Amino acid sequence: MSKLPVFPLEVVVFPGMTVPLHAHEERYKRLVREVLAQEDDPKRFIIVYSDAAPAITDVAPRMARYGTVVHVLSAEENVDGTFDLLVHGQERTRVEVDTVVEVTERGGSSRPLGYAEERPAPLYRGDPNEEAIAAWDALDTFRTYAGTRFDGEAGEEIDKHVPDDPFYQASFVCANILVPTAAKQTLLEAESLRERFDLARGMMLERMQRRGRAKRGRA
Numbered sequence: 001m002s003k004l005p006v007f008p009l010e011v012v013v014f015p016g017m018t019v020p021l022h023a024h025e026e027r028y029k030r031l032v033r034e035v036l037a038q039e040d041d042p043k044r045f046i047i048v049y050s051d052a053a054p055a056i057t058d059v060a061p062r063m064a065r066y067g068t069v070v071h072v073l074s075a076e077e078n079v080d081g082t083f084d085l086l087v088h089g090q091e092r093t094r095v096e097v098d099t100v101v102e103v104t105e106r107g108g109s110s111r112p113l114g115y116a117e118e119r120p121a122p123l124y125r126g127d128p129n130e131e132a133i134a135a136w137d138a139l140d141t142f143r144t145y146a147g148t149r150f151d152g153e154a155g156e157e158i159d160k161h162v163p164d165d166p167f168y169q170a171s172f173v174c175a176n177i178l179v180p181t182a183a184k185q186t187l188l189e190a191e192s193l194r195e196r197f198d199l200a201r202g203m204m205l206e207r208m209q210r211r212g213r214a215k216r217g218r219a
């Protein structure tokens with residue numbers, strides 16, 4: 001197993017997602033420099049969901065138990081020493097930070113930079129036919145959901161961009177539904193691909209029903 005630096009974010013990254021990042025804190029600038037110095041390609045680190053505003057003050061933000069290993073597609077250092085990155089989600093991993101380094105920030109305070117062993121946690125893949133049915137149901141619901149939430153020809157745009165592989169179809173749906181970040185983390189933590197599809201479909205149906213009730217209440 002490889003030990004990788006951990007980048008906590010208030011977003012959930014699914015395998016197959018491409019995400020822009022801006023590293024401005026000293027600890028995350030250090031993370032980028034360490035990642036770019038890795039001997040092997042592609043350069044990798046872990047992104048994990050973390051609530052940056054815990055309910056209790058003076059308590060460190062809690063990281064989720066699962067994150068995603070990302071590959072660096074591009075990295076550019078700006079004149080002020082910050083970095084702009086483009087990363088691509090690869091695989092789910094269990095996150096257990098076992099090493100923490102305190103990095104001095106501007107002003108003299110220090111902030112923790114964590115490291116975790118890469119512990120792959122792949123989704124369970126069941127009967128391909130059952131997965132295909134779950135994917136079809138979720139995508140059909142997503143077309144309806146998108147038509148109520150987004151402008152334009154949502155169905156045509158979905159068909160244009162949706163991947164062919166059911167695994168990445170699930171990531172596509174999960175990344176694009178409008179739910180709280182904690183709910184998206186639930187989707188990332190699903191034990192199987194079918195469960196991820198079913199959970200996502202349930203969230204979309206619940207929100208469409210809620211939206212319908214709200215419209216009837218205003219009528």
